[in-house]
Amino acid sequence: MLQVHTCFRSETGGRSRNEDACGYWQSGPAACWVLSDGAGGHGSGDLAARLVVQTALQAFQEQPEASGPQALALLQQAQQAVRREKTSGATRDDMHATAALLLLDRERGQGVFAHVGDSRLYQFRQGRILRQTRDHSLVQQLVDAGYWDAAQIRSHPQRNLLTSAIGAADPLEISVSPQAFEVLAGDVFLLCSDGWWEWVDEAGMESTLACQPSRQPVGRDWLDAMAARIAHTASHRHDNYSALCVACSDDRTLLALQTD
Secondary structure, three states: EEEEEEEEEEEEOOOOOOOOEEEEEOOOOOEEEEEEEEOOOOOOOOHHHHHHHHHHHHHHHHOOOOOOOHHHHHHHHHHHHHHHHOOOOOOOOOEEEEEEEEEEOOOOOEEEEEEEOOOOEEEOOEEEEEEEOOOOEHHHHHHHHHHHHHHHHHHOOOOOOEEOOOOOOOOOOOOOOOOOOEEEOOEEEEEOHHHHHHOOOOHHHHHHEEEEEEEEOOOOOHHHHHHHHHHHHHHOOOOOOOEEEEEEHHHHHHHHHHHO
């Protein structure tokens, strides 16, 4: 059975409050990780993000299953929770949130992901990016259509215009992995908000990962190395930034690390 090592980092950045949230739940072979980045005209983005994380994890606890339909259902339930809160009168703003979600079946060595907006999920194998999500954003659409270069995703003035967000009145677009994919010992997953990947590009993710010691699970040191890049390059008013790292190993690797 796959073993997983989880760590996370979430910082306020140059903002007055942190509107990111993340969490995970694991029992037996089933495990769920979710990260959300909230926004709102009057400061309720943190509430939206917390609702996304809490709703998804609670629903997964009730039905711990790593499947595409389950990943879709978890974010649909998060949408319902945020919409209910908005219509209850408890908040006056147009709060909404992005989400990136990972489900693993550790016994079968399989995973699925789902996401909304521009929070991302990356899977690394042997230090290289194996797969990553594609943003639900205006800039991503124009890049896909060939109008703009992919490099502009991080620098274009309209990079924060989303085409799908949890809590929005528009029809919700949820991207789900088309089928369960293989997860091997040594694979590493990164779930992160746009405040993270905007300042750490894919080459930077791979280069900092390559510097991690091979005889211990990837985790806190890798996140710290990427956070140092953000601190060095980001503007003083940069966004909240958050990342969840999930490093996979097998029983034999874990035993070797414990006995060395």
